[in-house]
Amino acid sequence: MNAWDGISECIAVAECQSFTGAATQLGVSIAHVSRQITALETRLGSKLFYRTTRKVTLTEAGRIYYQHCRQMRDGLDDAERAISTLQDTPRGKLKLTAPTTYGETVIAPLINDFVARYPDLEVQCRFTNQKLDLILEGFDLSIRLGRLDGxxxxxxxxxxxxxxxxxxxxxxxxxxxxxPHSLSELSRHNCLPGTLDYWRFEEEGRERTIRIHGSITANSGQALLDAARKGIGIVQLPDFYVDPHITSGELVPILTRYQPSDEGIWALYPANRHLSSKVRMLVEHLGRHLG
Structure with missing residues (x-):
């Protein structure tokens, strides 16, 4: 068995916590992944994974081996990225994550334009409101909204x-x-919460949070937007949800004197990885159009 055999499979199973997920990620059969892991464990003389019908987890030896393997693969990725910076044309694979609605409505069209311009580039997008671990899950780029606490x-x-x-x-x-013309009046209104039970404002240069409650709570900005458009209640949403409806007159901005300061839209990428030309050029492309 070659010293490199089974490493890709080991990393994929560790990160997917599933032989099926690893096979899908690598584009091979489940049987191939299982054979490679079994051969690797035999060669190492140590069990790398605990297997149950519901989940696959790393053993202590598996965690140590995975960490070293991941460093080696990152080093190989860095070497490939270093070569790609010598090329002016973005090519190869790029893995990106962004918030669901913002990703689907704003980021995706810009990504599509970029790929149409550089057809040798393959972009894998994952739109989710979860804050994913970029390094653990192998993302080259993440788009985040708001504050970057932590x-x-x-x-x-x-x-x-x-x-x-x-x-x-x-x-x-x-x-x-x-x-309502003051923050205290919100308690008498049907304020529709999202994932948080408070809204942020600024009053006399200081940030204030006001706890709100209403007849609908949703972890979806689109659901809250629809409720507001139908006259059910008041919402606090980012501009990319409400701008067209404010322009059309369907929605009316209120309490504008208490509007909080603008928040950032950010590109995040692992610091320990060489910033390849394809990532750099995509970030520049996004910055030009979002700005």
Whole structure:
């Protein structure tokens, strides 16, 4: 058995926690992954994984071996990226993650334009509102919105643009319930929460948070937007949700004197990886259009 045999399979199983997921990621059969892992464990004389019908987890020896293997693969990736910087044309694979709605409506069209211009590039997009571990899951680039609290030192960030939060409601709602002109009046209104039970404001240069409650709670900005457009209640949402509806008059921005400062839209990438030309050029492309 070659010393490199089974390493890709070991990394994939460790990160997917599944032989099936590893096979899908690598584009091979489950049987091939299983054979490679078994042969690797035999060669090492140590069990690397605990296997159950529901989950696959690393043993202590497996964790140590995975960490070293991942460093070796990252080194190989760095070597390939270093060569790719000598080329002016982005090519190869690039793995990216972004928030779901913002990714689907704003980032995806820009990615599509970029790939149309550079057809030798293969971009794998994962749109999710979960904050994924870029290094552990092998992402080259992540788009994040808002504050970067708790970003690891191993992650570099670059500001691409900004977003603005609006509190708004439909004209029908305001006609029935009246328009609030102070933060204290929100307690008398149907304020529709998202994943948090408070909204952020600025008053006399200081940040304030106001706890809110309403008849609908949703972890989806689109769901809250639809409720606001139908006159059900008041929402606080980023500009990319509400801008068209404010322009059309479907929604009316309120409490604008308490509007919080604009938040960043960021590109994040692992600091310990060579920034390849394809990542650099994509970040520049996003920055130009988002800015």
């Amino acid at each position: 970003t690891p030192s191993a992650i570099m960030s670059q500001r691409l643009s900004s977003r603005r939060l609006y509190v708004c409601a439909a004209p029908d709602y305001l006609a029935k319930r009246g328009e």
